[in-house]
Amino acid sequence: MTNSVTRRAALVSVGTGAAALAGCLGDRGVGSAGSASSTDSPTEGDGSSDPSTADRSGPPTRDDTLPLPMNSSSIRDRAISGGPPKDGIPAIDDPQFVTAAAAAERLNPGDPVFGLARGDAVKAYPQSILVSHEICNDVVDGVPVSVTYCPLTGTAMGFERGDTTFGVSGRLVNNNLIMYDRATETWWPQVLATAIPGPWNESPATRSLREFRVVWTTWERWVDRHPETRVLSRETGFARNYDDDPYGTYNPRLGYYEPESSPMFPPLATDERLEPKRVVIGARTAAGAFAVEKNHLRDAKLVRGELGGTPVVATYDQALDTGYVFLNPDTRRFDYRRGRVHGADGGTHPPADLPLERVDAFDAMWFAWRGFYPETTLYD
Incomplete structure (x- = not known):
């Protein structure tokens, strides 16, 4: 446990060093790319987002509101410091991308990557980069988005960000990253994707972010499916190895990422049905x-269950080693054979x-999912 905290605290120096580096590079702002030396080439700056000019209003939100485990003020009361201060873990605001051939070096x-296919754009965000930044503010197929990753809960998620x-934030709840939007300073816990009060916004309206699917897979699987993919470059503008x-390794799974190890900070709940960090695919x-x-x-390839009383069916994609969840209110029958x-x-x-309504789903460590969604149904 102590070693894990030390690893997270080490990220503070990354943010501090990056700010100093950016200051030496002229008036580019923290997170500007193209200045740190890199062997990745060629690069492209097709994801630029300047926080000094882009933050005009809060992010777009969905029509309904996702469930919370308790009222939003109580969630705020359970937020703790993760070690680094606000922006001590620096988001990537001017991402650069390289070809698949360059990234393969x-x-x-x-190695885990977080894959995104949206419109005509196909991109991959290596876990090895996002573990030091947690947020990449990008533009994908003309839409401003944020690709986010919390290493402490094993969750990679995508959100539309609008003009901000x-x-x-430097805060955590249930070990999970609390983001803030730079327009309104509202706090947004990543998994909950729903506004809670923060020190600069005491009473935000209860609303949830617009999400899109980010696929947790491996580099080999993603590039086999999408050989044309662009890949987030190590040329981030930050001095980082x-x-x-700092938490361990996913290839092979060691350190903090081992399923039987404990969360870094006390979770909202414990449930011994699964080891704390056993991976589930959750939908809400x-x-x-x-x-x-x-x-x-x-193993099953297709799992039937319920979500809030509505029948659902989950399917397995062997090519990407991921799963999808569909609402199935009419309990239509499906079978899985030979990858179809x-x-x-x-x-x-x-x-x-499938010819059903697909619900946004993502990988998560069991302790995190159980803490945020105590009434969840579990199929194991």
């Missing part, structure tokens, strides 16, 4: 929450594209 086949950008993960709507152990979905999902009507579908 630094990525091993089993997100930063790292991206070969050194305003009506409730659903989780399936990822190993169980790998077969309907009772004779139609066949890829696992990500």
Whole structure:
């Protein structure tokens, strides 16, 4: 436990050093890229977002509100310091991207990446980079977005950001990253994706962010599916050794990322049905929450369950080693055979594209999901 805290505290020096580096580079602002030396080439700056000019209003929100484990003020009361101060872990605000061939020089086949396919854009964000930044403010297919990663809860998620950008508040709840938007200073816990009071915004309206799917997979799997992908470059503008993960390693899984190890800080709840950091694929709507152990979905390929009283079906995508969750109110019958999902009507579908409403789902450590969604159904 002590070693883990020390690792997180080490990230403070990363942020401090980066600010000093940016100051030496002229009036670019913290997070500007293209100044630190890098062997990644060629680069492109197609994700630029200048926080000094972009922060005009709060981020866009969805029509409904996602569930909270308690009222928003109580969540704020449970927020703790993670060690680094506000922006001590610096978001990437001017991301640069390289070709798959250039990225392959630094990525091993089993290294985790967070994949994003949106419109005509296909991008990958290596875990080895985002572990030091947690937020990448980008523009994807013309839409301003933020790709976010919390190493303490194992959650990679995407959000629309509108005219503002997100930063790292330095606070955690249930070990999970609390983001803040630079327009209104509202706090947004990443997994909850819902506004809670912060020191600069005591009474935000209860609203939830617009999300999109970010796929947690490996470099080998992603580039096999998307050979044209662009990849977040190590040329971030920050002095950081991206070969050194302060928490451990995912390839192989060691240190903080081992399933049986304890969370860094006390979680909101404990549940011995699974080891604390066993990975589940979770989905939630305003009506409730659903989780399936990822190993169980790998084995079963198709899992039927309920989310807030509505039947759902979860499917496994073997090519990307990920899962998808669909609402199935009419309990339509599906079977999984040879990588395809077969309907009772004779139609066949890829696992990500059933003729049902798909619910946003993502990988999470069990302790984190259980703490945020105590009424969740679990299929293991």
